[in-house]
Amino acid sequence: MPVIRILPHPELAPQGTTIEAPAGTSLCEAMLEHGVEIEHACEMSCACTTCHVIVKEGFDSLGEMDESEEDLLDRAWGLTPTSRLSCQAILSNRDVTIEIPKYTINHAREKH
């Protein structure tokens, strides 16, 4: 099974963590199943951006991005060239390393 390495995040994974999930699972589902409580305000229907992650390794192994994801990502806090919406990013058989951004648009609105 592919391994997802999650870099340390102050609230969601203070030490960082490593989880395994079968190919075909979205990164968001995999994290939630393993207790990494990433935000998913639209319940994974590709309508919010709060599940934004930055893929540090293995970006090309994830299922392709469709247009609605691309459009939405433009609104994500801290967008990078390897950003994905984790509810739309489907694991293949390769390991990936991801970072959960410090803020989502929800937080950014409150704190900035």
Ligand code: FES
């Ligand atoms: S949970 Fe809303 S876009 Fe992923």
